[in-house]
Amino acid sequence: MSAGVSIGGPILAVEHLTMRFGGLIAIDDLSFTAARGEITALIGPNGAGKTTVFNCVTGFYKPSSGRLVLCHDASPTAEELDTLTQSGRRWAAATGGAVFLLERMPDHEVAARAKVARTFQNIRLFSGMTVLENLIVAQHNPLMAASGWTVLGLLGAPAYRAAERAAIERARFWLDRIGLTDRADDAAGGLPYGDQRRLEIARAMCTEPQLLCLDEPAAGLNPRETAGLTELLLAIRQAHGLSILLIEHDMSVVMEISDHVAVLDYGQKIADGPPDAVRNDPKVVAAYLGVEDEEVEQVEAEIAR
Amino acid sequence: MALVAAERPGVAGRLVAALKDAALAALLALGLAVPILALRIDQDINNQPVLRARWDDVALAVALVFAARLAWLLLRPALAGSAAKARPASTGAGHLAARAFALAGAVGLVLYPLIMLALVGKSGAIKWIDNFGIQILIYVMLGWGLNIVVGLAGLLDLGYVAFYAVGAYSTALLVHNLGFGFWLCLPLAGIFAALWGILLGFPVLRLRGDYLAIVTLAFGEIIRLVLINWVPVTNGYAGISGIPKPTFFGLPFNASDEGFAATFGIEFTPLHRTIFLFYTILALAFLTNWVTLRLRRLPIGRAWEALREDEIACRSLGINTTSTKLTAFAIGAGFGGFAGSFFAARQGFISPESFTFMESAVVVAIVVLGGMGSQLGVAIAAIVMIGGTEILRELDWLKQVFGPDFEPTQYRMLLFGLAMVVVMIWKPRGLISTRQPSIFLRERRAVRADLVKEGHG
Numbered sequence: 001m002s003a004g005v006s007i008g009g010p011i012l013a014v015e016h017l018t019m020r021f022g023g024l025i026a027i028d029d030l031s032f033t034a035a036r037g038e039i040t041a042l043i044g045p046n047g048a049g050k051t052t053v054f055n056c057v058t059g060f061y062k063p064s065s066g067r068l069v070l071c072h073d074a075s076p077t078a079e080e081l082d083t084l085t086q087s088g089r090r091w092a093a094a095t096g097g098a099v100f101l102l103e104r105m106p107d108h109e110v111a112a113r114a115k116v117a118r119t120f121q122n123i124r125l126f127s128g129m130t131v132l133e134n135l136i137v138a139q140h141n142p143l144m145a146a147s148g149w150t151v152l153g154l155l156g157a158p159a160y161r162a163a164e165r166a167a168i169e170r171a172r173f174w175l176d177r178i179g180l181t182d183r184a185d186d187a188a189g190g191l192p193y194g195d196q197r198r199l200e201i202a203r204a205m206c207t208e209p210q211l212l213c214l215d216e217p218a219a220g221l222n223p224r225e226t227a228g229l230t231e232l233l234l235a236i237r238q239a240h241g242l243s244i245l246l247i248e249h250d251m252s253v254v255m256e257i258s259d260h261v262a263v264l265d266y267g268q269k270i271a272d273g274p275p276d277a278v279r280n281d282p283k284v285v286a287a288y289l290g291v292e293d294e295e296v297e298q299v300e301a302e303i304a305r
Numbered sequence: 306m307a308l309v310a311a312e313r314p315g316v317a318g319r320l321v322a323a324l325k326d327a328a329l330a331a332l333l334a335l336g337l338a339v340p341i342l343a344l345r346i347d348q349d350i351n352n353q354p355v356l357r358a359r360w361d362d363v364a365l366a367v368a369l370v371f372a373a374r375l376a377w378l379l380l381r382p383a384l385a386g387s388a389a390k391a392r393p394a395s396t397g398a399g400h401l402a403a404r405a406f407a408l409a410g411a412v413g414l415v416l417y418p419l420i421m422l423a424l425v426g427k428s429g430a431i432k433w434i435d436n437f438g439i440q441i442l443i444y445v446m447l448g449w450g451l452n453i454v455v456g457l458a459g460l461l462d463l464g465y466v467a468f469y470a471v472g473a474y475s476t477a478l479l480v481h482n483l484g485f486g487f488w489l490c491l492p493l494a495g496i497f498a499a500l501w502g503i504l505l506g507f508p509v510l511r512l513r514g515d516y517l518a519i520v521t522l523a524f525g526e527i528i529r530l531v532l533i534n535w536v537p538v539t540n541g542y543a544g545i546s547g548i549p550k551p552t553f554f555g556l557p558f559n560a561s562d563e564g565f566a567a568t569f570g571i572e573f574t575p576l577h578r579t580i581f582l583f584y585t586i587l588a589l590a591f592l593t594n595w596v597t598l599r600l601r602r603l604p605i606g607r608a609w610e611a612l613r614e615d616e617i618a619c620r621s622l623g624i625n626t627t628s629t630k631l632t633a634f635a636i637g638a639g640f641g642g643f644a645g646s647f648f649a650a651r652q653g654f655i656s657p658e659s660f661t662f663m664e665s666a667v668v669v670a671i672v673v674l675g676g677m678g679s680q681l682g683v684a685i686a687a688i689v690m691i692g693g694t695e696i697l698r699e700l701d702w703l704k705q706v707f708g709p710d711f712e713p714t715q716y717r718m719l720l721f722g723l724a725m726v727v728v729m730i731w732k733p734r735g736l737i738s739t740r741q742p743s744i745f746l747r748e749r750r751a752v753r754a755d756l757v758k759e760g761h762g
Contacts, residue, residue: 058621112623120621126614128757129607130742130750137611138622143604150632153603154596160603164744172746184746189756207622 009075011036011211011243012057017066019052019267026052028267030066034211034260039237039244041254041275044264045287050247051121053264054213056103057245058118059110063103070114072210073097112141117209119200121216121247127189131180131199134188135171136164138206143167174202178232194225198232205236211243212236218250226250230257255279263287323378327371334370338363400741400749407681414442414587418580431579436695438583439651443644444691446590448671448683450640453597455669456678457606458633459613459760461518464505464525465668468498468638470532470660472645477545477655478538487551487650491643498642499635501528506634510627525665532657544656551650553581582651589647593640594680600636602743609633610678610743613760667691670721674728676735677759685736694721 010033019027027049034040042050055061057068069081076084076094084092084099091100091113100114110116126134136143146163147153153160175181178198183191188199197217204212217233218226230253236242248254254261254275261278263271265287271278278284342362346354421433447469454462472494479485479493509520532539539545550558556565558578565581566573600606608629611619619626649655671690675682697713697720704711732738738754 107620108623108625111621118621124615124618126611128614128740128752132746137607140604140608140624147603150603150605154599185748185750187752187756
């Protein structure tokens with residue numbers, strides 16, 4: 001299965017993405033797609049620009065140039081996409097879905113409208129709030145609407161109470177899923193590291209995303225926790241048909257769960273394809289391990305090509 | 306020095322170490338006391354400066370420090386032992402105790418005027434209800450209002466007095482220019498203050514921490530300077546007087562035939578108005594508390610707290626941090642405006658003097674001492690700090706101890722600072738530092754103070 005041929009087309013198309021910080025080019029003309037319902041891994045050595053790509057996709061950075069197209073349900077036709085791009089609008093309804101130009105949207109809108117959820121490399125839970133509260137905060141926007149922008153909620157409207165009960169049910173579902181139901185009323189900051197990682201994923205899932213971006217979800221986990229994590233991610237993809245974009249350094253995780261791998265080095269894509277092909281790609285091996293002296297010129301020539 | 310004491314467990318060894326330590330502290334005190342206390346320049350009858358030495362005061366200060374340090378070092382092991390045993394478990398039981406305490410406090414506040422009447426009689430009660438009751442409740446309300454901004458949303462606002470001033474001045478101006486009554490001015494003052502809160506909120510949205518604090522501080526000063534200098538409208542330093550006192554739903558509190566007393570067929574006394582004002586501010590404070598507690602359990606309140614914990618995570622979850630911050634500023638400011646409106650009506654006279662930075666600092670101190678985010682803690686802190694400074698006025702008997710020149714109120718700031726130092730050593734996160742969750746699945750468990758963040762600004 002390669003990107004583009006899955007049903008409905010790719011969920012995310014990164015096109016000619018470039019991000020400059022002053023004179024530093026963190027991402028240089030990067031293009032790749034994330035297929036719908038699949039797990040796409042973004043790998044590369046430290047400092048390759050993976051997290052920068054994430055920050056661009058989730059709206060935390062404004063890209064210097066390039067287009068980030070996210071489609072709900074089905075890809076738009078080329079004309080629809082062109083019309084939207086030229087209109088200056090941020091999103092539009094399209095054939096059988098909606099299309100969003102993420103580079104134009106602020107971060108909270110990317111999460112709220114385009115339904116892209118993310119986790120962070122260094123865990124960012126609301127540590128002083130309980131596990132349950134973390135999952136309820138994630139459902140802020142629907143609850144805010146149900147509370148009539150606070151007015152109805154302040155008066156104790158039954159509609160809001162029902163919405164809150166539903167939110168608790170959803171939270172409980174995810175707590176069961178990650179095995180933290182017993183710790184629902186404990187502070188999130190007091191959980192062990194592995195539990196915090198899983199909770200962050202559950203919190204992202206509570207926003208009901210279409211695309212889930214995970215920034216090194218297995219970092220700092222022991223082998224048993226890592227196995228649990230891969231199981232969770234595969235189950236999420238299976239049950240919810242969710243598309244996942246993944247940054248990961250743990251190659252066993254990448255090779256086990258990803259359907260598609262894009263490799264970044266110095267802000268450029270050096271390989272793109274199914275895990276097995278990428279693993280044996282000489283450029284990838286060179287980027288990670290370096291090369292023998294006699295091969296340097298050959299590899300340099302290949303990279304320059 | 307303390308380490309030396311720990312290494313030598315013998316009683317004699319400990320005593321020697323403690324004596325050494327206390328002597329060092331006394332030496333330090335001497336160093337500080339000589340430049341501060343030893344020499345004083347007074348003016349004699351001919352307005353000539355006279356240098357007066359006060360070595361006895363220096364000796365007293367040094368002796369006090371020595372004795373206090375020695376006592377502390379010798380008694381500390383015993384105190385630490387008992388404190389460790391008495392540490393309460395932070396569970397649902399603690400929450401119930403706090404609720405019971407809060408309920409008792411609320412009932413006590415409602416009965417306060419009657420208790421005072423019974424204790425000191427009609428003539429004495431006015432002072433206790435007005436100077437203590439009303440004054441403290443104004444600060445409780447300001448503390449609760451600022452608690453939304455500082456305690457829940459984690460935005461350090463050092464210019465809160467600006468909204469208090471906006472509320473007071475809008476009441477005064479509406480009364481004088483449009484002839485509105487107090488009960489119409491009150492909500493309008495809140496709305497105006499909330500609008501000013503949004504106005505302040507916009508430019509400071511990008512600022513965090515120290516920078517936010519400085520800009521809000523400047524905002525408070527700007528409002529005060531405008532009040533001083535915009536003489537045609539605000540009458541400058543002279544202030545605005547003749548603001549009518551609140552009426553009992555149209556019935557004025559006076560001795561006339563249409564007055565409150567005559568209508569209800571009771572004897573006129575100024576006490577009626579004081580008691581009415583007390584219950585008005587009590588109702589306003591309870592309203593603030595009710596709204597805040599309610600908001601905490603609504604999405605907006607949880608978003609405030611989430612903002613305090615981690616702003617970036619908030620944005621990754623689709624929370625619009627701009628509107629979340631602005632609502633915190635607006636609602637906090639609105640309550641400040643209510644308090645200001647009440648203040649104007651109670652005093653009958655307002656001037657920029659009442660809205661100095663000192664007021665902001667006191668309210669921030671109340672919130673920080675009480676424990677950021679804790680309604681009960683803030684109320685206790687307001688009672689202790691404002692009540693404590695007011696009670697200094699009552700300590701006339703101290704003049705018999707220290708001589709007729711002794712004026713206890715002069716030591717207000719000293720005691721204020723001392724109290725803050727003590728609380729910050731003893732409870733660095735405020736009196737009530739644990740956080741009660743806004744929602745729970747099985748049982749309510751308080752969140753430890755060290756896990757709760759203070760916010761980044």
